Amino acid sequence: MRVTVLGAGVVGLTAALELAERGARVRVVERAAHLGEAACSWCAGGMLAPWCEGESAPAEVVELGGLAREWWARRVPGVAQNGTLVVAASRDSGEIERFAARTLHHERVDEARIGAFEPDLAGRFRKGLFFADEGHLDPRAALGALTERLAERGVAVNFGVDGLALPSHAEAVVDCRGFAARDELEELRGVRGEMMILRSNEISLSRPVRFLHPRIPLYIAPRGDGLFMVGATMIESAARGSVTARSAIELLSAAYALHPAFGEAEIVEMRADVRPAFPDNLPRIIRRGTTVYLNGFYRHGFLLSPAFAQRAAAMILPDVEGSDEDHRQRRRA
Numbered sequence: 001m002r003v004t005v006l007g008a009g010v011v012g013l014t015a016a017l018e019l020a021e022r023g024a025r026v027r028v029v030e031r032a033a034h035l036g037e038a039a040c041s042w043c044a045g046g047m048l049a050p051w052c053e054g055e056s057a058p059a060e061v062v063e064l065g066g067l068a069r070e071w072w073a074r075r076v077p078g079v080a081q082n083g084t085l086v087v088a089a090s091r092d093s094g095e096i097e098r099f100a101a102r103t104l105h106h107e108r109v110d111e112a113r114i115g116a117f118e119p120d121l122a123g124r125f126r127k128g129l130f131f132a133d134e135g136h137l138d139p140r141a142a143l144g145a146l147t148e149r150l151a152e153r154g155v156a157v158n159f160g161v162d163g164l165a166l167p168s169h170a171e172a173v174v175d176c177r178g179f180a181a182r183d184e185l186e187e188l189r190g191v192r193g194e195m196m197i198l199r200s201n202e203i204s205l206s207r208p209v210r211f212l213h214p215r216i217p218l219y220i221a222p223r224g225d226g227l228f229m230v231g232a233t234m235i236e237s238a239a240r241g242s243v244t245a246r247s248a249i250e251l252l253s254a255a256y257a258l259h260p261a262f263g264e265a266e267i268v269e270m271r272a273d274v275r276p277a278f279p280d281n282l283p284r285i286i287r288r289g290t291t292v293y294l295n296g297f298y299r300h301g302f303l304l305s306p307a308f309a310q311r312a313a314a315m316i317l318p319d320v321e322g323s324d325e326d327h328r329q330r331r332r333a
């Protein structure tokens with residue numbers, strides 16, 4: 001079967017790969033001139049953290065997000081699987097209790113254990129939580145690796161092509177245009193997220209650290225080579241625009257509170273984008289004629305796209321049982 005995927009964000013690329021692995025003849029068309037130019041996915045932290053997300057997300061996110069680490073690790077290099085550390089300043093230790101009460105699969109850690117996990121945080125926090133079964137990836141590297149996996153299977157990503165301007169055809173279309181699909185998905189709303197990338201050689205972290213705060217919860221994800229992604233704001237707005245001064249102050253203050261070395265860090269990048277979300281903040285697969293819409297990934301594009309790509313592929317190719325990649329892995333196991 002021939003399938004055209006619209007959009008080369010994380011949702012489009014995971015869907016395209018899952019379909020190609022099941023034998024479909026796939027092409028991807030992307031309106032932007034190059035990878036990440038206009039994709040919300042380029043802003044992401046890349047946390048594969050279903051148990052932490054359970055603090056505020058429905059059980060479905062935790063359950064389906066559990067597939068993500070393995071899916072990614074089988075297909076792209078550099079997926080870290082060494083957990084998430086959650087800390088708070090002593091005056092906000094109630095936040096640790098609140099987070100612990102709302103999440104599962106964590107271990108309580110004291111000052112010594114926090115220092116053992118992250119030596120540069122030694123002596124800075126008395127209490128925390130460690131979520132061992134979580135991981136993270138560099139989203140930009142992962143998107144690049146997905147396009148390489150697709151190319152190996154003969155799937156081209158055609159940049160600078162507006163998928164809506166293609167001549168209509170009988171083949172299946174998987175619409176993964178993210179927030180741009182609001183023209184056809186009326187319930188879709190935008191949730192603005194702002195992030196920055198800092199560079200510091202004064203501090204090193206080996207896993208994402210969530211810093212709880214009653215007003216400004218923040219996370220810092222290490223990207224290697226002294227780079228750290230600091231995120232992220234959550235604002236009910238569909239405005240892309242630049243990062244505001246208020247948000248920059250909040251992100252930087254929280255980074256500084258996590259470790260004063262971030263006060264001397266170089267600001268490499270600040271960027272904002274719009275997370276596509278449905279009212280219940282859960283992704284949806286919507287079928288209309290020959291088009292399947294895959295959208296509404298909110299703050300879980302990297303976490304949930306594997307599970308939803310599998311579901312969409314099973315819907316489009318009902319006679320194919322699983323991907324050849326999955327079969328290969330099962331045979332090896």
Ligand SMILES: Cc1cc2nc3c(=O)[nH]c(=O)nc-3n(C[C@H](O)[C@H](O)[C@H](O)COP(=O)(O)OP(=O)(O)OC[C@H]3O[C@@H](n4cnc5c(N)ncnc54)[C@H](O)[C@@H]3O)c2cc1C
Pocket residue numbers: 006007008009010011012029030031032036038039040041042043044045046047048161162163164176177178179180192193194195231232233272273274275276295296297298299300301302303304
């Ligand atoms: C600051 C921030 C941090 C985040 N952190 C995480 C995280 O740690 N973990 C996680 O799982 N998620 C995270 N997210 C959420 C995640 O980034 C989104 O859920 C995800 O990017 C949505 O992906 P998408 O492919 O639907 O949309 P997009 O990434 O926006 O991709 C849509 C693509 O479609 C293209 N397009 C639009 N119109 C057309 C057209 N007519 N024809 C062809 N192409 C078109 C666009 O150019 C774009 O490239 C974060 C989001 C933000 C903003």
